[in-house]
Amino acid sequence: MARRPLPRILSSGSVQIARSREIARTAADSATDVLHPLITVSRGLRKLAATARAKWAATPKERRGPTLFLVAACVLVIALAPYGPLFALVTLMGAAAWKGRERPVAKTGPDDAEAARLKGLYEALVPYFSVPDDPSPLFAHGGDWSSAFAEYAFDEDGRLTRLRIAYPPYFTDGEPDARARIEHLLHAKSGRGREYRFDWDEEGNRLVMSVLPALPTTIAAQRFVTVPGETVLGFTDADAVQRTVPVVVADGTEDAPAVVWRTGPRSTEPHLLVVGQPGSGTTSLLRSIALQALPHGDVLIVEGGGAGEYACLTGRDGVLAVECGLSGSLAGLEWAAHETERRLIAANRARQAGHPAPEDTRRPLWILLDRPSILGHLAAADGRTDPQELLQVPLRHGRAAQVTVVVAEQFDSVESLSEAVRTHTRARIVLGPAAPRQIAAVLGVEPHTTPTPQVPAGRGYARLGTGPVLRLQVPATPDPYDEATSEAHRKAVLDLLPERRAVTATTVGTVAGSAALSKAVGSSPEPRAVAGPSPEPKTVVSPAPVPETIAAPAPDPAPAPRAEPHPGPAPLHAPVPAEG
Numbered sequence: 001m002a003r004r005p006l007p008r009i010l011s012s013g014s015v016q017i018a019r020s021r022e023i024a025r026t027a028a029d030s031a032t033d034v035l036h037p038l039i040t041v042s043r044g045l046r047k048l049a050a051t052a053r054a055k056w057a058a059t060p061k062e063r064r065g066p067t068l069f070l071v072a073a074c075v076l077v078i079a080l081a082p083y084g085p086l087f088a089l090v091t092l093m094g095a096a097a098w099k100g101r102e103r104p105v106a107k108t109g110p111d112d113a114e115a116a117r118l119k120g121l122y123e124a125l126v127p128y129f130s131v132p133d134d135p136s137p138l139f140a141h142g143g144d145w146s147s148a149f150a151e152y153a154f155d156e157d158g159r160l161t162r163l164r165i166a167y168p169p170y171f172t173d174g175e176p177d178a179r180a181r182i183e184h185l186l187h188a189k190s191g192r193g194r195e196y197r198f199d200w201d202e203e204g205n206r207l208v209m210s211v212l213p214a215l216p217t218t219i220a221a222q223r224f225v226t227v228p229g230e231t232v233l234g235f236t237d238a239d240a241v242q243r244t245v246p247v248v249v250a251d252g253t254e255d256a257p258a259v260v261w262r263t264g265p266r267s268t269e270p271h272l273l274v275v276g277q278p279g280s281g282t283t284s285l286l287r288s289i290a291l292q293a294l295p296h297g298d299v300l301i302v303e304g305g306g307a308g309e310y311a312c313l314t315g316r317d318g319v320l321a322v323e324c325g326l327s328g329s330l331a332g333l334e335w336a337a338h339e340t341e342r343r344l345i346a347a348n349r350a351r352q353a354g355h356p357a358p359e360d361t362r363r364p365l366w367i368l369l370d371r372p373s374i375l376g377h378l379a380a381a382d383g384r385t386d387p388q389e390l391l392q393v394p395l396r397h398g399r400a401a402q403v404t405v406v407v408a409e410q411f412d413s414v415e416s417l418s419e420a421v422r423t424h425t426r427a428r429i430v431l432g433p434a435a436p437r438q439i440a441a442v443l444g445v446e447p448h449t450t451p452t453p454q455v456p457a458g459r460g461y462a463r464l465g466t467g468p469v470l471r472l473q474v475p476a477t478p479d480p481y482d483e484a485t486s487e488a489h490r491k492a493v494l495d496l497l498p499e500r501r502a503v504t505a506t507t508v509g510t511v512a513g514s515a516a517l518s519k520a521v522g523s524s525p526e527p528r529a530v531a532g533p534s535p536e537p538k539t540v541v542s543p544a545p546v547p548e549t550i551a552a553p554a555p556d557p558a559p560a561p562r563a564e565p566h567p568g569p570a571p572l573h574a575p576v577p578a579e580g
Contacts, residue, residue, distance in 0.1 A: 041093060044100025048092075114154050118145050121163075121189050128182060129167045138168050155211075160190045165207045173202050176446070180436070182207070187450045195471075197449045212237065212449060215473035217456050218249050219256060220492045221288055222475070228296040229264040229364075231289055233429065233462055234472040241470070259462050259470055261427055263364070263404045269465045270399040273417075273425035274408040275442050280432025281458035281474050282408040283309045286368050288477040289406055291496045294318040297364030297402075300336055302329045302387070304371030312480050317498040326378045326387075333390035336367050336403070340394045343401040365403045367394055372421075373413035388418040395424040411438060429472065431460035443469055 059067055078084040110118060122145035129139040129148075138148055151164035163186070172178045183198050186209050190196065199208040215235060224232045225245050232245065235256045244255040263270055272289075276282040290299050290313060298318050301310050306324040314322045323329045343361040350357050369391070376386045394403045407421055411434065428443050433453050440446040443463040449471065458474030480490040 040100045041096045042100070044096030044098065047099045048096055110152070113158055117158070117160070118149055118152060122148060124185060124189055128185070129171055131170065134168065138166065161211045163209045165209070167205055167207060169205050173200055183450065193452060195449050195452050199448070212471070215459065215471060217473060217476065219247050219475050220489055221291060221477040221496055222248055222492060223496065224292065226260065229262055231261045231263065231292050232475070233259045233261050233285070234458070234474040235259065236470045236472055259472055261464060264402065265399060267399060269427035271395055271405045271425045272427040272429065273421065274406070274429045274431065275411060275414055276431035276460065277411060277433060279457060280460065282431055283370060284458060284477045285429065285431070285474045286370055286406060286408050288475055290366070290368060291477065293364065293366045294498050297366055299366045299368060300332055302332060302369045304374035309479055312493065312497060315500050317501050326375055326382065326384065329375055329387050330385060330390065333387050337390050337393040339365065340397055340401045340403050343403070344397055362402055367403065367405045369406070370408045371410070372407060373409060373416040376416055386418070388421055392420045395420050427464045429460060429462045431458065431474070445469060
């Protein structure tokens with residue numbers, strides 16, 4: 001039997017219905033676009049009427065009569081004024097249009113992906129914040145995460161940037177290990193590669209986790225606005241310190257929160273220890289400290305690595321010596337110990353006589369020692385004194401004698417630091433990537449943030465005495481003689497260098513730059529103190545025949561670093577003339 005075709009109205013009905021729906025939808029959209037101003041004004045009039053009705057209902061009965069009379073008087077004045085009704089109508093339509101405009105809908109809760117992330121984090125915290133005996137646990141498998149997470153925020157990628165957690169009172173938040181487990185879990189679940197700060201509120205049983213922005217690396221070496229005795233170690237978070245200094249950046253000038261280290265007789269942290277990984281910026285920090293100290297004091301630099309990182313400072317005004325070899329380093333540090341004793345004796349005699357301290361004892365003396373472990377190893381192999389033993393006097397009595405010691409060492413050689421260095425360097429800095437336990441071994445406490453495995457040079461943590469641990473970014477102070485240094489950074493460092501003093505070029509054993517050092521150390525009444533040498537250059541007797549001294553100015557810029565150790569200013573090595 002042949003199959004009969006369906007009626008035409010049935011076969012084409014679905015197509016006509018879909019076409020009719022499309023036409024109706026298009027007409028409705030067109031009508032909405034055309035009538036949108038009218039809809040907006042109508043919505044606004046309705047809101048204005050509701051507001052007026054609410055205000056009339058809130059008006060006390062004894063004040064309704066005067067209010068109604070005042071409104072009627074205003075209507076009468078508008079009606080009698082020229083163009084008054086038209087002006088009132090335009091004002092009413094404008095107010096209705098403004099009141100009825102569409103406002104963007106504010107987000108009131110997390111979306112599905114964010115809710116799933118919060119749910120997973122809640123489930124991960126259940127084993128740490130719950131016990132079987134709790135009758136109404138705040139954290140339970142399958143529980144409501146909104147009761148534990150009171151505040152949260154996400155970034156554009158859907159990762160947590162801030163989270164406020166309420167935990168039960170029986171959690172042992174006073175134990176560092178218990179805190180470390182929670183912080184490690186939150187760090188792993190919220191996304192690695194970022195630096196998190198954890199603020200524990202033991203009284204309120206609250207934990208706030210927030211993501212810290214990266215510290216700026218655009219601040220280069222420059223003349224900071226400080227007073228003598230203050231040194232800018234670097235820059236930190238705005239809410240961590242109360243002081244800002246104006247700095248010059250690429251796009252102008254701004255105020256940056258600075259970590260300021262105060263030295264001198266009234267300083268509670270007169271000496272500094274810097275520890276870091278290779279390439280973390282410890283040498284750049286010492287170079288920055290030297291550039292800030294030279295306008296007001298004298299600097300003695302002892303470089304254990306012998307890489308010539310401080311060649312730009314050789315022969316500059318205020319730089320007593322830049323020593324790279326073992327003999328020169330020992331002689332320089334021995335002179336620094338005698339100079340500290342001389343200053344103490346001179347200041348003590350002046351106080352006993354009722355006079356102010358001599359001027360040469362009040363000029364700051366900075367001793368910068370980079371990688372002392374290398375020199376200690378060479379001294380032990382040669383059977384000579386460890387250079388760190390010569391630092392005991394400057395470290396113990398440096399605050400009273402205006403002598404400041406800065407020691408920089410790497411993590412793999414921290415154990416070789418002497419007891420005097422560990423005891424008297426109360427200001428500590430850690431640079432480069434390091435584990436929390438490594439940071440705690442140097443600073444005394446663990447930081448409140450999670451260190452990241454990859455950090456730029458000069459990034460780390462600082463702690464001055466018993467103060468809080470601060471994030472730190474050292475100002476960029478590279479070696480200007482390094483080919484890899486950018487032109488902007490090279491110019492910034494060269495502009496801060498003092499003028500190169502005139503020296504006397506002699507053969508081996510000739511005393512050079514004696515007048516500059518004589519001004520720095522002065523004369524000493526004691527046999528142990530170093531006396532100021534004579535203005536004329538002296539030549540030490542040598543076994544080999546020595547040609548006559550030839551005076552020649554030092555070239556500018558400084559010569560490239562040499563492999564052999566630089567002899568440095570000879571007054572540090574010259575024999576002390578006997579008194580009388």
